[in-house]
Amino acid sequence: MGCCCPKNKNKLVEEESLNSQKIDEEFEKAKKKLSQDVKILLLGGGESGKSTIFKQMRLIRDGEFYDEEIDRLRKLIRRKCITQMQILIKASTKLVIPLKKTEEAEELLKIKPSSTDWDEEIGNLILELWNDPGIQKTYEEKDKKFHLDDPANYFFDEIERISSDYYVPQNEDILRARTKTISIVEEELIVNGFKFTLIDVGGQRSERRKWIHSFDGVTSVIFVASLIGYDQTLREDNSVNRMLESLNLFRELFTRSWFKKSSIILFLNKKDLFQEKIQKVDLNVCFNEYTGGKNYEQALDFIQNQFIEVSGLGGNENRKLYPFATNAIDTSNIELVMIGVLDTILRKNFQTLY
Ligand SMILES: Nc1nc2c(ncn2[C@@H]2O[C@H](COP(=O)(O)OP(=O)(O)OP(=O)(O)O)[C@@H](O)[C@H]2O)c(=O)[nH]1
Ligand SMILES: [Mg+2]
Secondary structure (H helix, E strand, O other), X not given: OOOOOHHHHHHHXXXXXXXXXXXXXXXXHHHHHHHHOOEEEEEOOXXXXXXXXHHHHHHHXXXXXXXXXHHHHHHHHHHHXXXXXXXXXXXXXXXXXXXXXXXXXHHHHHOOHHHOOOOHHHHHHHHHHHOOHHHHHHHHOEOOXXXXXXXXXXXXXXXXXXXXXXXXXXXXXXXXXXXXXXXXXXXXXXEOOEEEEEEEOOOOHHHHOOHHHHOOOOOEEEEEEEHHHHHOEOOOOOOOEHHHHHHHHHXXXXXXXXXXXXXXXXXXXXXHHHHHHHHHOOHHHOOOOOOOOOOHHHHHHHHHHHHHHHHOOOOOOOOXXXXXXXOOOOXXXXXXXXXXXXXXXXXXXXXXXX
């Protein structure tokens, strides 16, 4: 029989803990050097939250957004308020939902968002319409019957502030202002003292063929999937469910073996909106076999397992999938998660040196 006397056992434990302490110390020393070469690619379907995570990283690095960006974003946010309300008005007509504020609706439809300067009258129109029960009823039909940007209600609720002459977009507004990514954006970033390169690409179908150019030398992929996609269809194809598209895309990453050597991190994003949606829309609209009802944890677990299953990494000890539930609007959540992600990536890189 092997040695089992307490004295030797204690010695073994001591040696093991000394060893792991030594590895930790070496890892801390190597961390700075290793992080220089870390290249992380954000992948995932359209509107999953990649660029919002990218923006958060820049915010964490710089502490604020630049003035010239703020000017552009003020215009973008106001333009969005007009276009999103126009979508709601048109949807109400299509769904035959009567409005009380028909004159205001006609006025707003006449505005050309890209060539009109903002004035407070536009803000008043939007406020009146947002308070119209017909518009509220139409809003409840979004996702099921038509597409609207996820944060549209946030901007409408804030319309008086946004409409004011003194309006300066706050970080919360900027993080919610959406523009579809149509290029590849690469930036050197810093979290917790460690530099790395983050790459953001467009997630809609037409953008994906550009991805291949970003794959070179990638240390890690953060795959971003929107948790609320289970009752949404793609903007680019109304017959395809967003969650299923995201799972297919994820499967493709593994079947094509593009990232054989990279660590794959999964961000199950928009957990804040998911928490609300799961109370109203059952996950079984997308997955027949789901029986967990409105329970957030069960629903989250179920979705996570779907991703683990398609990756085929469930039983693979050498190649693990690292899942995180995230809220890309919440700076402290993203900072905390990124510290964990970087640590995981660096440790993996470190292990390959030995
Ligand atoms: N509430 C909430 N909104 C989010 C979250 N993540 C992203 N959003 C919003 O969702 C919208 C789409 O996010 P983007 O970051 O532009 O999505 P993307 O993946 O870059 O989209 P593409 O560029 O088309 O591929 C934006 O309005 C974001 O503010 C989240 O975790 N919570
Ligand atoms: Mg984007």
